[in-house]
Amino acid sequence: MCIRDRYQRRVHGDYNYRRLKMVLMNVLSNCLKAIVNAERAGKRQVLLRPVNKIVIKFLRIMQKKKYVGEFEIVDDRRGKKIVLDLLGRLNKCGVYSPRFDIKIKEMDGMMDYVLPSRQIGFIVLTTTYGIMDHEEALKKKTGGKILGFFYQGQNMTLLHQKN
Numbered sequence: 001m002c003i004r005d006r007y008q009r010r011v012h013g014d015y016n017y018r019r020l021k022m023v024l025m026n027v028l029s030n031c032l033k034a035i036v037n038a039e040r041a042g043k044r045q046v047l048l049r050p051v052n053k054i055v056i057k058f059l060r061i062m063q064k065k066k067y068v069g070e071f072e073i074v075d076d077r078r079g080k081k082i083v084l085d086l087l088g089r090l091n092k093c094g095v096y097s098p099r100f101d102i103k104i105k106e107m108d109g110m111m112d113y114v115l116p117s118r119q120i121g122f123i124v125l126t127t128t129y130g131i132m133d134h135e136e137a138l139k140k141k142t143g144g145k146i147l148g149f150f151y152q153g154q155n156m157t158l159l160h161q162k163n
Contacts (some may be wrong), residue, residue, distance in 0.1 A: 121151020
C-alpha cells in the first residue's frame with residue numbers, strides 16, 4: 001500500500017489503515033538492545049521476547065564467557081520468553097547486519113574494527129560447526145558469517161581488577 005492510498009483511506013473515512021503494524025525484522029538485534037538498555041539502567045533482570053534458537057545460542061556464549069548470568073526459557077506457546085539475570089559486566093553488544101562472510105585471515109582485521117581492544121570482548125560467528133566466538137573459530141581454523149559482538153568496557157575492566 002503506497003502513501004497515496006493511506007492518505008485517501010484516511011480522508012474518506014476508512015479507519016482500518018490504523019491496523020497496519022510494523023513487522024519485527026531482527027529478533028537477535030531487539031534482544032541485544034534490550035540487554036544493553038537494561039544494563040545501562042542498572043537492572044538486575046531483563047525480559048526478552050520473542051526468542052529463537054540463535055538468541056539462545058548467543059546468550060549461552062555470553063554466559064560461558066561470564067558476561068551474563070543464568071537465564072530461564074519460558075514457553076508461552078507463541079514466541080518464547082527469556083528471563084535473563086544481568087551481572088553488570090556488559091558494556092556493549094550488538095548485531096552485524098547483513099551477516100558478512102569472514103575468513104580466518106580477515107579475523108584480526110575484524111577484531112580491530114569491531115572490538116575496542118584485542119583482550120576485551122568477543123565476536124560471535126555462525127560457522128559450519130555451529131555458533132561460536134572468534135577464539136573458538138580460530139582454534140578450529142574455520143571462518144563463517146558474523147552474527148554480532150559483545151564486550152566489557154575498559155573502565156569496567158579496571159573496576160573488576162581492583163576488587
